[in-house]
Amino acid sequence: MRETLRPLLPLLRRYRRAYILGTVCIILSLWLKLQIPRYFWGALNDLRDLELGQSEFALEDAGGLIRTAAFWILASALLSGPIRTASRILVLGNSRKLSRDLLEVIFARLLKLAPSFYERNPTGQLMSRCINDREYVRGLGGAVYMYMAETFLMYALTVPLMFTIDVQLTLIAIAPYPLFLYLARRIALKIQVTAGAAQASLGDISEKVDESLSGQLIIKTLTLEEFDLGRFRERCAEFKRLNLRTTRLRALLIGTMMGLGGLSTILVLGIGGERVATGAMSLGDFGVMLTYLTMLAVPTRTLGFVISSLRRGTAAFERLREIIDSKVSLKQESDSLGDGIGAAALRVSGLTVIYAPLSEQPHLTGSIPLEHIGGDSDVSRTVLDNVNFEVPAGTTLAIVGHTGSGKTTIARVLARMLEVDPGMVFIDGQDITSLPIDELRSATGYVPQDAFLFGETLHDNVALGSPDAGRSDVFEALTGAQLAVDLDQLPSGMDTMIGERGVNLSGGQRQRTALARVLLLSPKLLILDDTLSAVDTHTSDAILEHLRPFAKDRTTILIAHRLSSICHADNIVVLEEGRVLESGTHAELLASQGWYASTWSWQEQSRVESDVAAQLEAELNADFEASQKPKEDM
Amino acid sequence: MKRLWQFVSPYQRWLWISLGLLVLTSALGLVQPMLIRFAIDDYLMKGEMAGFGWILGGVAIAVLGELAGRALQAYTLDLAGQNALLDLRLEVFSHLQRLSARFYDRNPIGKLIGRVTTDIESLGEMFASGVVTILGDLLNLIAILSILFWLDWQLTLVALCSVPVLLVTTMWTRVRVRRAYEKMISKRSQLNAYLHEQASGMSLVQGFRRERRTKRKFDEINESLCESQLESVNWESILSALTEMLSSVTMALILWYGGGQALEALSLRASGLPSTTGGVAAGMTLGTLVAFLQYMERFFGPLTELSMKYTVMQNAMTASDRVFRLLDNDDKMPESPTPFQGPKTAGHIRFNNVVFGYDEANPVLKGVTFEVRPGEKVAFVGATGAGKTTILKLLTRLYEVSSGSIEIDGINVKDYGLKDLRSRVGIVQQDVFLFAGNIIDNIHLGHPEIDDAAARAAADELHLDVVVSRFPGGYHEPVRERGKGLSSGERQLISFARVLALKPAVLALDEATSSVDSRMEDLLQQAVGRVMKDRTSLIIAHRLSTIRDVDRILVMHKGELVEQGSHSDLLAKKGFYWKLYRLQYSPAN
Ligand SMILES: Nc1ncnc2c1ncn2[C@@H]1O[C@H](COP(=O)(O)OP(=O)(O)OP(=O)(O)O)[C@@H](O)[C@H]1O
Ligand SMILES: Nc1ncnc2c1ncn2[C@@H]1O[C@H](COP(=O)(O)OP(=O)(O)OP(=O)(O)O)[C@@H](O)[C@H]1O
């Protein structure tokens, strides 16, 4: 446990002064509190002596004595009030700050983790860790620390006091402790495991809620509500089961600790009582002993709570450490001696991408391991196999191929969203893994196949990578992506809030927003991954029209299924199951009569399907020459 | 509170058992000081030891009983609590499922996740240290007070001097604590939402080098959350320290007053005079004083805890407020109380002058009228943002038309049960969404009428087997969150297959093959042709090759239906469609 919690220390150390001060306050207030029984029982002892006629005091003096005792009690009470407040504010406040700092650390780490980490780990799980697990860790720096300090200090202060009264009786009183503490430790270890499982289960719930709410449209249209609720119920039931088990263990632990307190009291009552009766011990001393034990009973009971919270917090922190310790960031030579990225000439030689088995990819432990779903088929998978091509600076390369052939994988490698071994991809002659990631990314404009938009305004989404861009620049980019014509359909034009993931936009609008982003960035290396799939042909032609001059002096990678949109590329690579099947220019590929040629003719042929169309063919051609561009916008 | 009860009441048995145990353990706890008083006054003071063992035994039994009772009590309480929480969680979840699409347009999911997890968790704390325990504490307090009064009512009155002070301060801080918690919870929601969004879009954050700005914004929210928490910490600390202080003050009072009384009694007895102040002072013995002291400990113990629990309660109350406010949200699609219950038939669709806008000011559909006859295959084409997807959303009543009406088989869609309606129309949506699990699960999706074999048959029909055979796990290949780890085309194929497996009366394809290669697309079309033979299908596509085989084409333009007819008719018209067609197949130059 100590090992697990170690990384927490640097964070705690920041508030060292406050913790020390807080602890001092705790000591002070405890010390004051401990004075009370002394005075009280001192006074009572005197009373008893008086009653038994053993006192040398006169009755009148006794009144004064009691009053003095009461005065001291009052004084220490008044004094301890502010001190206690201070100790609580210091320690509990610290725990809030600790929790804030912890989240900062986690988030900083999250920002550094490579995209593959997010591909492997569900967002809902991450969130649950950041929010729910952190709550328990916060307890460690606050309530648990405070109670622990109070409990131990209470013991540290009380037990010596007890010793000064009666060594033997004290020894008897603390005799049961070792056994009980051993028992407590056993239970505590179980609590840690169960609590960890319960936290994991809460993470599963959060993951499920995330999934269900994100998929609401599908769930509604396919009427999957019941099915989905069923899955959710399963996870909740599991969570309940684990929670109840934790409660059982906690009850057991707290019971054990209470039993400990009770046992001590009975021992002292029995043995001490006998001594008082035989006169071997004064009633006052006996009373003080008894009171001290009573005072210890509460911290002892709290000890049960402290131990179980400590374990629960440790379990939670273990889960947070999985994030903090994740090392899934991309390799980066910090002091690159390269000349930076110039014209962005690309060379890919022997590019091979192998996905490790799911169970071997770094992942957070959940209670439903993904790899089990796949059973024994969880093996590594080669998705790119020795791919070679070259893109001279300023030229355009098109990548085509069947579904799942590995096009997107290449794009992700080039945009450094996917780690590759050194010696496979070179930009301007420099190995991509040796270039500073920041520099590479600022030179690259990658439009992923699935447009992700943030729940901000359209303007902010387009200006994502260029915060200094003016409104007119943004508008220009929107025009380039043919989105400017849609602005009047949006309630507040560029300032429309487009909803989470862009739900308030149509599919094509989302895709064009993602494109506009990159146009605004004006990168040296442009990667467009099937960016026009959700856009109608009229608009897509207009975009391509705009892209042609834009891409002129940029190195461009185009990925598409519609061959007509990429046939102008300087070079075309055809992929099949992760290997290069053929490559060349449009004309070369047509001549070689391979996959490309047949797909091209298949796509072309569909236009002469109907007779009428065939008739119109000639007419169309003539027309096209006549009116280069449609005047009406569509 | 009352609403919470509604969830707890099915498990009230456990609650009552727990309360009973609580009373029992409290009684056992309360007996202990009495026994000790007895031991001191009757045995130790008198030096008599015979029978002392019995008392000791009594104390031991009381201690053991209290201990066992408490453990059991905590468990039964949690049994009731966890069961109630489970029900509440399920209720919130299914309520969320009933909320309309419009609700999801407006509410970030990150916030809602917090409602179902964290907020309900704080409600759980309320159970653990709340309701029953507080009730028990109150009972305990009352019992102690009664005993104290019985022991010595004057002394009790003196001891109680401090209680009003406590009450007043509690009242005073109450409002403040609550306000702090409200602020805290809303900040936490904000944090959740931001975290969720940024984590989901992390590759963009990194790709566009937004790390620093994102971090700054995040830290800002985090900081303000922390501030609101610190505020509540201050109030909590003051409250709990005050309670403890008052407990010590009370001790002083007891000693002052009680000690004086005892002295007086003593001096009276010493002088052999009959008591002048009545039995009270005379009855004041050391044992009583000790018992009194122990009772006071037991009195202030729960009181201190009460003040701590009180803040937990505040937290829980604020959280439950949020949860119940969500449950009160009535943004649901209204359902007809007497839904139409006819058989699933032909699939005859009619839109009558449908007007619709996502917000009132911006109509997206401006009076759309069309009819699709049973078994007909109709295509919708038009520029992006023209309103094609919107038509399908209205057809399944994800949104409600502003005016006009939509009929399926002559019945207004409003008169169908929502689920019935949606099971009649199978939509392959433009936005692909897969569930975590495996591929075959994603196809049958728990539909009872589709088993693994049927799902596999549907998938094979679509030639999904070609694609799936590339995966090491085949149809059991794991699918991650939203289908990450599959290519876009693969995802689209799976989401296509699961709708086709349902064999709906009406099939609607919204750009269902946009990310699929053209050969696959051809195979899909043939498959759809086979499966949907004689059934109605609506096809939205940008690639005209996708819609070669349809009977009729409807051309949408800026929310209006501008042309319709067969492929050749439309070409001959030389209108919008002609232009689209010409552009797409203009000779490559
Ligand atoms: N993280 C991953 N882990 C394992 N396999 C993956 C992962 N990402 C992609 N794959 C697999 O790699 C193959 C290539 O995927 P990729 O996305 O590159 O295909 P694609 O050519 O872009 O296809 P599409 O045309 O459908 O977009 C697919 O079969 C896919 O299932
Ligand atoms: N949830 C929503 N909230 C607000 N506005 C929306 C919402 N969904 C769509 N819109 C707007 O309604 C209009 C029509 O959108 P719709 O999705 O129907 O277009 P579409 O014809 O399907 O386009 P595409 O071909 O790009 O998918 C668009 O201007 C879009 O911005």
Ligand SMILES: [Mg+2]
């Ligand atoms: Mg792809």
Ligand SMILES: [Mg+2]
């Ligand atoms: Mg659409």
